[in-house]
Every structure is written in structure tokens, then in C-alpha cells.
């Protein structure tokens with residue numbers, strides 16, 4: 001049986017680890033060719049996302065790309081189109097929480113400028129660059145058999161929908177992603193391109209690893225989700241698969257929580 005993304009070309013940013021890797025492996029299993037990109041090619045265990053896909057017989061390449069650098073984003077899109085002819089699916093996944101050992105969550109009056117610059121740089125400027133240069137190809141390509149020129153998915157967050165204490169730069173950056181998603185959806189609708197965002201609750205990846213080191217904070221985070229516990233990368237990939245597939249005929253400009261009930265409270 002053909003996969004739900006059979007023959008589609010997908011470009012994904014920041015997919016060497018975490019949610020990006022789960023999206024990539026899911027897309028591959030559903031028949032897509034995956035253009036992998038990240039600042040770093042491999043995960044901490046030395047594995048690569050494109051390596052896992054090609055070892056299993058799938059089609060994938062890796063292109064080094066820091067999304068904050070316009071020249072590298074342009075090169076990512078150029079190379080993807082030169083290699084595979086088009087971009088059917090674009091996932092703006094690369095993100096940075098701003099949390100490090102030196103910079104744990106803090107109220108705004110204690111927020112270091114470097115944290116603000118890093119979160120805004122990757123999460124807002126990076127998504128802007130990725131959308132801008134990806135869409136320069138997507139709006140000009142021939143529609144696929146289903147009449148669509150493509151589908152875009154941005155990684156926002158529950159904190160792109162509601163506020164939280166002590167993470168104002170990350171919260172502001174993800175609200176910006178939600179805003180970009182809605183504006184871009186309007187701009188690309190006449191081209192038959194969909195643009196949606198997924199808004200995950202806390203998901204167990206390297207992004208929140210710093211919080212795991214504090215037992216009390218980790219327990220608190222687990223208790224924040226009415227369903228209990230914390231999300232898995234695959235939970236997010238499953239929603240993104242729907243948004244990227246031809247089953248998504250009528251959803252655009254939506255920011256959809258996948259959050260164990262967090263934003264229902």
C-alpha cells in the first residue's frame with residue numbers, strides 16, 4: 001500500500017534530534033524523500049537522521065544549515081530543488097528554548113540579553129528565513145496531482161497560545177511563530193499552499209533536558225498535563241503527518257495544540 005506521503009519531497013530544519021528526527025522517520029515510513037538539515041549533522045549518540053533513513057533503504061540527504069544565516073537557508077532550498085525538483089512539504093522545526101545550565105528559567109528582570117537574542121534569532125528570525133526562501137520556490141512550482149503547491153508546518157508551542165512565567169523570551173518567540181503561521185497562511189492560500197502550526201506541550205527531548213535535572217521542576221511539569229506525564233516526539237510527528245498529507249484538504253492558518261490537555265485548563 002502506498003504511504004500517505006508517497007513521492008513527496010520534504011525539507012525539515014533542525015532534524016538531527018528530537019521532534020525533527022521523529023518527523024523525518026515518520027515521513028520516510030510514509031514514502032517521502034527527506035531533505036535533512038541542522039547546524040550539527042549527528043545526534044549525541046553519533047547517529048544521523050539521514051543515515052538512519054538511507055540505511056533502511058529510503059531516500060534522504062543532509063544539508064548543513066543554521067537557520068539564522070540567510071545564505072545557508074538559501075543554499076538549503078537551492079540544493080533541495082536542484083536534487084529533487086520541488087518542495088512539497090516544508091517543516092520549520094529548528095528551535096531553541098534558551099535554557100542552559102548557566103541560564104535557567106528566570107523572570108524578565110533577570111533575563112540575560114543573550115537568551116533573548118538566541119531564542120528570537122532561532123525561533124523567529126530562523127522561521128522567517130525558512131519560510132521566505134522556501135516559499136520563493138513553492139509559490140512558483142507546478143501544483144501536485146491533488147492541486148496543491150505544498151504544505152508548511154511550523155513548530156510553535158503551547159506557549160505560542162498562552163503565557164507562562166519565567167520564559168518570556170521563548171513565549172514571545174513562539175507567539176511570533178503562531179502569528180507568522182496565520183499571516184503566511186493568508187498570503188499563500190491563493191497559491192494553494194497550506195500553512196499550519198503544531199503547538200506541543202512539554203515533550204521529552206534535549207530541549208527540556210535542563211529541566212529534568214531538577215526533580216521537583218520535572219514533577220511539576222509532568223503534573224501540568226491533565227493526561228499526566230510528558231509528551232513523546234512521536235505524538236507530535238503524528239499530527240504533523242496529518243497536516244503534511246493529502247488528507248489535509250481544508251485546514252490552514254491553524255495553531256493546533258498537542259499537549260495532553262494543557263491548554264484546555
Ligand SMILES: NC(=O)c1ccc[n+]([C@@H]2O[C@H](COP(=O)([O-])OP(=O)(O)OC[C@H]3O[C@@H](n4cnc5c(N)ncnc54)[C@H](O)[C@@H]3O)[C@@H](O)[C@H]2O)c1
Nearest residue numbers: 014017018019039066067094095155157200202203205207
Ligand atoms: N520539547 C518540547 O517540550 C517542545 C515543546 C514545544 C515546542 N517545541 C519545539 O519543537 C521544535 C523541536 O524541538 P525539540 O524538542 O526536538 O528539541 P531538540 O533540541 O531535540 O531539537 C532541536 C534541533 O534544532 C537544531 N537547531 C537549533 N538551533 C538551530 C539553528 N540555528 N539552525 C538549525 N538547527 C538548529 C538543534 O541542533 C536540534 O537538532 C523546536 O522548535 C521547539 O521549540 C518543543
